[in-house]
Amino acid sequence: MPLTVQQVLRRFPGWQITDMSGGWIAMRINFMPRVSGLSNVRCGETLEELAGNLHAETRRQKSQASIAGNSVAS
Numbered sequence: 001m002p003l004t005v006q007q008v009l010r011r012f013p014g015w016q017i018t019d020m021s022g023g024w025i026a027m028r029i030n031f032m033p034r035v036s037g038l039s040n041v042r043c044g045e046t047l048e049e050l051a052g053n054l055h056a057e058t059r060r061q062k063s064q065a066s067i068a069g070n071s072v073a074s
Contacts, residue, residue: 003047012054
């Protein structure tokens, strides 16, 4: 069963999802600074691909937050 936009939005709050011709685009509601190394826009040909890309972005963001937390604790 294919994903719906509502399912993707529930899994990845903080993103606005738009159907573009030929695929999907997700933009952060609150943009990250350019120097953060995180993406403000992620794309996918299908909602499934977009969800996978957003999942990877979430892992990356959590990893950076963990590293930042460890350096603050040091």
